[in-house]
C-alpha cells in the first residue's frame with residue numbers, strides 16, 4: 001500500500017545537451033527547448049492535479065530554472081526551495097566540456113560507455129588547475145575542499161545523493177510534506193537505483209529523459225510500489241505521452257553511438 005508520493009524531474013534540455021558535451025558540474029543554462037520542456041513538466045503536473053509543499057534541487061542553474069518554471073506553471077513559486085550540491089549532476093572529471101561523439105571517435109565506444117554508464121569506474125579526474133575545478137567556484141566556498149570531487153562514478157555519486165535523501169528529504173516526507181526533486185540524469189539514476197534496489201548491471205542501461213516528471217509511490221518503509229505504467233527497471237511512472245517519453249529515453253542513449 002502506498003503511503004507517500006514523490007515526484008522527480010530531470011532538468012530540461014541544457015545548452016550542452018544540444019552541443020552534445022559532457023556537462024557534469026559545469027553550470028550551463030537551459031536551451032530554448034529545455035525552457036519549454038520545463039514549463040510543459042509543470043503543465044502536465046497541474047493537469048493531473050499534483051501539488052507540492054517543498055522542492056529540492058541542485059546548485060546548478062539548469063535544475064534551478066527547471067524547478068522555477070515547473071513551480072510557476074503550478075502557481076507554487078512561493079513554496080520553499082532547498083538547493084544542495086549533493087543533488088548536483090555526477091562530476092564528469094576531465095571529460096567535462098568534451099563533445100561526446102568526438103570522445104567516441106578518440107577512445108572508442110566501449111571506453112566511453114564505461115565512463116558514461118559503468119557503475120563504479122569514474123572518468124579520468126580533473127586537474128586542480130582546470131577551469132572546471134569546483135574549488136575555485138563560489139558556489140562551493142562552504143564545502144570542505146576534500147569533499148569536492150574531481151571525478152565521480154555512479155557509485156561515488158550515490159555516496160552523497162543517498163545520505164542527502166535519507167537525512168534531509170525523507171524526514172520532510174515523514175512530516176507530511178509533498179515534495180518534488182528537480183535534479184540531473186545521473187544524480188537521479190543514483191537515487192532511483194537506491195529506491196528500486198536496481199543491480200549494478202541493470203543500472204548501466206537506464207537513461208532518464210529531460211523535463212519529464214517521474215512519480216514514485218512509496219510504502220511506509222519507503223519501498224516503491226510499482227505503477228502499471230512503470231518502465232522497467234523503474235517502479236515509478238513518467239507522466240505524459242508514453243510513446244514520446246520512450247523516444248526521449250532512446251534519445252539520451254543515442255548521445256554516444258558506435
Ligand SMILES: O=C(O)[C@@H](CO)OP(=O)(O)O
Nearest residue numbers: 021022023024089116185
Ligand atoms: O553530460 C552529463 O553531465 C550527463 C547528462 O547530460 O550526460 P550523460 O547522459 O552522458 O551521463
